[in-house]
Amino acid sequence: MTAADRILLGHGSGGKLYRDLVRDVFVAAFANPVLDRLDDAASLATSGRIALTTDSHVVQPWRFAGGDIGLLAVAGTVNDLATAAARPLALAAAFIIEEGFFMDDLRAICASMARTAAEAGVAIVTGDTKVVERGAADGIFITTTGVGEIVVDHELGAQSVRDDDAVILSGSIGDHAMAVLAARDEFHFTTTVESDCAPLWGLAEAAIAAARDTAPAAAARDTAPASAAALRFLRDPTRGGLTTVLAELAESAALGVEIEERAIPVSAAVRSICDLLGYEPLSLANEGKMVFVVAPEKADAVVAALRAHPLGRHAARIGAITAAHPGRVALRTVLGTRRVLDMPVGELLPRIC
Amino acid sequence: MTSARIPALISELRRESRDGLVYMEVCGTHTMAISRAGLRQLLPAGIKLVSGPGCPVCVTSTADLDRVVALARRPEVTLTTFGDLVRVPASRTTLAAERAAGVDVRVVYSPLDAVNLAQAEPEREVVFAGIGFETTAPVVAAAVLEARARGVANFSVLSLHKTMPLPLRALLDLGETPISGFILPGHVSVVTGTACYEFLASEYAVGGVIAGFEPDDVLEALVMLVRQTAPAIEIGYRRAVRAEGNVVAQRLMATVFAPSDADWRGLGVIPGSGLALANQYRESAAEERFTIEIEEPVEPKGCACGEVLRGVLDPADCALFGSRCTPADPVGPCMVSSEGSCAARHRYRDVDGVV
Ligand code: SF4
Numbered sequence: 078m079t080a081a082d083r084i085l086l087g088h089g090s091g092g093k094l095y096r097d098l099v100r101d102v103f104v105a106a107f108a109n110p111v112l113d114r115l116d117d118a119a120s121l122a123t124s125g126r127i128a129l130t131t132d133s134h135v136v137q138p139w140r141f142a143g144g145d146i147g148l149l150a151v152a153g154t155v156n157d158l159a160t161a162a163a164r165p166l167a168l169a170a171a172f173i174i175e176e177g178f179f180m181d182d183l184r185a186i187c188a189s190m191a192r193t194a195a196e197a198g199v200a201i202v203t204g205d206t207k208v209v210e211r212g213a214a215d216g217i218f219i220t221t222t223g224v225g226e227i228v229v230d231h232e233l234g235a236q237s238v239r240d241d242d243a244v245i246l247s248g249s250i251g252d253h254a255m256a257v258l259a260a261r262d263e264f265h266f267t268t269t270v271e272s273d274c275a276p277l278w279g280l281a282e283a284a285i286a287a288a289r290d291t292a293p294a295a296a297a298r299d300t301a302p303a304s305a306a307a308l309r310f311l312r313d314p315t316r317g318g319l320t321t322v323l324a325e326l327a328e329s330a331a332l333g334v335e336i337e338e339r340a341i342p343v344s345a346a347v348r349s350i351c352d353l354l355g356y357e358p359l360s361l362a363n364e365g366k367m368v369f370v371v372a373p374e375k376a377d378a379v380v381a382a383l384r385a386h387p388l389g390r391h392a393a394r395i396g397a398i399t400a401a402h403p404g405r406v407a408l409r410t411v412l413g414t415r416r417v418l419d420m421p422v423g424e425l426l427p428r429i430c
Numbered sequence: 431m432t433s434a435r436i437p438a439l440i441s442e443l444r445r446e447s448r449d450g451l452v453y454m455e456v457c458g459t460h461t462m463a464i465s466r467a468g469l470r471q472l473l474p475a476g477i478k479l480v481s482g483p484g485c486p487v488c489v490t491s492t493a494d495l496d497r498v499v500a501l502a503r504r505p506e507v508t509l510t511t512f513g514d515l516v517r518v519p520a521s522r523t524t525l526a527a528e529r530a531a532g533v534d535v536r537v538v539y540s541p542l543d544a545v546n547l548a549q550a551e552p553e554r555e556v557v558f559a560g561i562g563f564e565t566t567a568p569v570v571a572a573a574v575l576e577a578r579a580r581g582v583a584n585f586s587v588l589s590l591h592k593t594m595p596l597p598l599r600a601l602l603d604l605g606e607t608p609i610s611g612f613i614l615p616g617h618v619s620v621v622t623g624t625a626c627y628e629f630l631a632s633e634y635a636v637g638g639v640i641a642g643f644e645p646d647d648v649l650e651a652l653v654m655l656v657r658q659t660a661p662a663i664e665i666g667y668r669r670a671v672r673a674e675g676n677v678v679a680q681r682l683m684a685t686v687f688a689p690s691d692a693d694w695r696g697l698g699v700i701p702g703s704g705l706a707l708a709n710q711y712r713e714s715a716a717e718e719r720f721t722i723e724i725e726e727p728v729e730p731k732g733c734a735c736g737e738v739l740r741g742v743l744d745p746a747d748c749a750l751f752g753s754r755c756t757p758a759d760p761v762g763p764c765m766v767s768s769e770g771s772c773a774a775r776h777r778y779r780d781v782d783g784v785v
Contacts, residue, residue, distance in 0.1 A: 264539050333781070355462075355768060407781040411433050412645055414468025416778045422758040 084178040089208030102180070103204060106187035107194070111167070111202040119202035121167050123226055128163035130154060131222040137428045139186065139216055141260035143252070143271030146219055147189030149364060149430060152276040154223040155197045156313045159281035159367070162233055162305070163225025165199035172206045173218040186217065197276035199223070229285060231306040235329035238309045242398040243376035244334060245369040247280060247383050248273070248391040249342035250319055253430070254361035255350050264354060270346045273365035280367060280388045281311060287382035288375050307372035308379070314368055315430055317421055318360040322368050323406045324420040334406040336396030336418075359408075360421040362430055370398065439649040440472050446656045449476040452608055453655060454741050456484035456598065457615030458769025459643050465778035467645035477652065480607065480741040481771035483597045483694060484615060486562040487514045488739055488763045488770045491693040494590050495520035496724040498559045499528060501588060501716060508534045508551065510544040511559040518763045521728040541573035541587075548577065548585035557716045559588045564621040567591045567705050568679035571686035574707070574714050588716040589706055592692045594618050595626045596703035600694075602634045607741045611655040612638035613648065616667045621683075623675025627663045637661035640671050686711055695763070696736035733762030738771055745772040746784040752776060 087094040104112060111119045132153045139146040155165050170190065174183065194201055231237070256272040258264065288308035314322045319341070327334045343351075343358045351358050365388060371379045376394055383389030406418040455461060461481045464470070470479060483489045499520045502509035509525070516525040516537060529535040534554070538544050541558050548556035560570045570587060577585040594615060601607065614627060619640040630636045637658045641651035651666040658664075665671050683705065692704025707715040716722075732750050737743035745751055745764065755761040757773050764770035775784060 263543075402781040405781045410466075410468055412436055412467055412469075412472065414471040415780055416466070416468050417781045419757070419777060 082180050084174050084176060084180060084183065084208055086176050086208050086210065089174070089206060095206070098206065102184055102187055103206075106184070106191045107201040109200040109202060111200065112204075116203075119167060119169070121202070121224065123166060123224075126227040127166070128158050128161035128225045128227055129222070130157040130161075131220060132157060133218060133220040134430060135215070135218050135428050136257060136430055137215060138260050139182070141272055142256045144256075144274035144364070145186060145189050146217060147186035148193045148274050150219040150221045151190050151193040151197065151201075152274050152364060153315070153430065154221040155199065155276040155278050156364075156367070158223045158225035159278045160311045160313060161225065161227055162229045162281065162285055162308070162311065163227045164282070165197055165223055165225045165278055167202045167224050168194060168199055169222040170201050170204040171220040172204070173214050174206065174208050175214040175216055176208055176211045178217055183217070186219075193276055197278050228282075229305045229308070231304060233308065234310055235326050238326065238330045238332060238370050238398055239372070240332060240398055240400040241373055242309055242370050243373050243394050244323070244336060244396040244398065245371060245376065245380055245383070246319065246341060246393055246395045247277075247367045247369070247389045248365075249344050249347070250314065250363050250366060251343055251347040251351065251358040251361035253364040254318075255347050258350070266350065266353070268346055268350060270344065270350070273363055275365035275388055277313065277365065277367050277388060280383060280386050283382045283386045283389070284308060284311070284367075284369055284371075284379050287378045288371060307375035308369065309372065310370035312368050314363050314366055316362050318358075318362055319368065320357070320360045320406070320418050321420050324418060326370070327406050328404050330398070331403045333399040333402040333404070334396060335399050336406065336408055338408055338410045340393050340395040342391045342393060357421070359418065364430060373397075433646065435646045436472075436649065439646060439653055442653050443477065443649065443656060444474045446653065447474045447476050451477045451610045451656065452480060453477065453611050453613055453652060454480045454482045454607070454609050455613040455615075455641075456482040456594065457618065458485040458767070459617065460613055460615065460641065460648065461485065461771050461774045462769055463643045463645065464648055465774040468778065468780070469645055469648060471780070473652075477656075480744070481738070481774075482601060482741050483697060483739045485739075485764065485767050485769040485771065486566070486592070487518055487767035488735060489592065489597075489694050489696070490515075490518070490561055490590055490763070491695050492521055492727040492729055493724065494693055496727055497722045498588060498590075499523060499525065500722050500724050501557055501559070501720060502528055502533050502535050504555075504720060506555045507720070508536060508547065508554040508556045509559060510536050510538045510547060510556060512539075512561070513537045514767045514769070515559060515561060517760070518766045519730050519761075521725065541570045542576060545573050545577045545580070545582055545585050548582045549580060552584055554584060555719070556585050557588055558585070559590065561590045563592055563594050563615070563618050564683070565617045567687060568621060568682045571682045574686050574711055575682075577714065586714050586716040586719050587707065589687065589704075590692075591687065591705040592694065593689075593703055593705065594622065595629070596700050597694055597697055598627075598630060600697050600700050601740060602630070602636065604740065609636055609741070611636060611658070611661075613651050613655070614638045614640040614663070616640060616642050616647075616670060619665075619667070619671045619675065621676045621679045623671075624663050624665060624673045631661040631663055635661045637663065639664045639666045642667035642670065696739035730762045735762040735764045735772070738764050745775045748772065752779075752784070
């Protein structure tokens with residue numbers, strides 16, 4: 078093993094080692110005209126409303142079945158933009174790397190970021206790297222910031238949600254949390270579960286298109302794209318899972334949410350680990366799922382559009398918004414009984430995203 | 431889930447049940463399963479389900495929790511335990527608060543992890559605070575043997591383990607709660623078998639059915655209980671439990687542990703209901719290695735966990751339930767532990783209130 082195989086403190090110094098690292102690893106992986114200029118700030122041309130988001134990723138271990146921290150870092154930020162109906166325009170990535178981290182691992186992470194960015198149709202246009210002493214960080218932390226262009230002209234969010242709207246989930250839940258848990262090997266179990274981690278802009282775009290008002294009258298009225306106002310709310314159920322998304326929605330909308338346990342897709346493998354370890358699938362983190370709230374008349378169209386997308390094949394209408402029990406989420410169990418879904422407290426899984 | 435049988439089981443229960451039936455489960459996993467499925471909403475009005483002393487963290491006395499804290503505070507000690515114990519209030523602190531203040535407390539998922547830790551960090555005294563019933567005790571026994579086989583001398587156990595049948599006798603002797611029958615713990619009984627429960631039927635004329643953990647398992651056990659014409663101990667969880675239990679696990683426990691007095695929250699000291707390390711394993715006992723001194727224990731103020739654990743008080747009838755005491759900001763162990771009956775009832779309450 079030579080020093081060249083590992084990240085050294087000097088790689089963060091701003092000197093030659095740093096320049097080499099930027100050129101040979103980052104620029105090589107993310108190659109695009111804006112980044113290639115190596116300016117301190119990237120300039121972008123936009124029109125209309127933009128969305129801005131940032132997210133730090135500290136998953137341990139950095140590689141797990143179905144993904145790694147690079148995929149997570151890009152997908153996480155693209156998905157956060159997607160919740161604002163924003164097409165990703167550009168990403169920035171900041172790395173904090175522990176001295177001694179393997180250069181090959183960093184290359185693998187960057188390749189994964191590049192692949193995911195390409196899949197999402199976005200470029201990584203600027204970045205930063207700091208190297209810290211051994212023990213001052215655990216391997217690698219990545220912060221990604223994203224700018225996106227909002228493609229709808231109505232307000233999205235809890236305040237737009239109405240009584241009787243449909244709640245739609247894009248697929249099975251709990252896979253990411255369980256894949257990372259298995260990779261941590263603390264519980265000594267093996268599983269076939271893979272993380273669902275994926276950039277969801279394409280999926281969100283399909284839902285937005287399906288929600289647009291395409292009635293002939295509206296289409297004839299003008300040539301501007303039809304309104305997508307039937308789409309009220311999007312959120313990716315990451316940390317805290319579906320439970321947290323719905324509980325927060327109920328609270329900020331001051332409406333109730335009623336969901337059907339039977340309708341929520343959970344894979345048999347995730348369910349059996351949950352039974353074994355006492356986890357609640359509804360509260361587990363996902364990195365490739367989206368919750369949509371849609372006006373009831375558009376619900377079927379949105380579900381159909383999601384199912385036609387490779388990342389939404391198991392999309393399902395899982396419940397509805399109700400004026401009853403404002404601020405609370407009710408779960409109708411498979412037995413037909415009803416219970417409240419509270420925001421999870423305490424023992425959330427550590428560092429899974 | 432085998433929910434297809436549920437409607438049939440429910441109508442059977444409706445048909446066969448009478449008024450004034452009170453069934454007690456004594457296993458945290460049952461507590462959670464019943465609440466999570468909302469089974470109380472499905473039962474005929476004549477059947478009441480109550481929780482007994484089945485949550486391992488909850489039945490641990492405040493004095494014992496103080497002893498765990500005292501051990502953890504020793505500079506040479508790394509205290510290892512299961513996650514649930516970390517947030518439970520001892521007299522003046524919690525292990526979580528101690529950990530934040532720099533005390534070396536680590537959550538492990540198996541006692542064997544603690545042995546590995548001791549081996550990896552030979553300069554530390556790794557103590558495993560062992561709680562739980564006949565389900566966890568054999569695993570801890572195996573860890574003690576493993577540490578010995580590997581020559582890991584810096585590993586010891588503070589055994590707060592308890593055994594299941596004796597508190598049931600204590601409860602029946604107290605006679606505070608009319609109990610028509612017991613839903614007996616599936617996991618514990620996999621190890622113990624059925625013989626240890628026979629006294630319930632023969633001496634107290636109270637029947638019991640060993641139940642599995644799916645909603646239909648619990649309902650099936652209730653149907654069996656309702657149908658008993660004479661009190662008996664039956665197995666409803668046939669796919670896992672045999673009358674003689676798990677002989678290997680029993681032998682493991684009998685080798686490493688010996689019966690001792692144990693202090694139960696709500697029930698006090700019950701002679702012979704605990705498991706201490708047996709004579710030839712005393713050097714693995716943390717209480718042999720370290721002098722543990724504690725102050726007079728202070729119970730959580732206003733908390734009625736003792737009554738809740740005896741099945742005398744319904745969690746929802748505790749004055750603090752849902753107001754001052756919630757899972758996010760718990761007062762007593764029954765709200766802290768993920769298997770506690772207050773936590774189960776709060777977490778899985780109906781949107782319109784408690785059921
Ligand atoms: S509700 Fe809280 S205070 Fe009341 S008995 Fe339960 S744990 Fe104790």
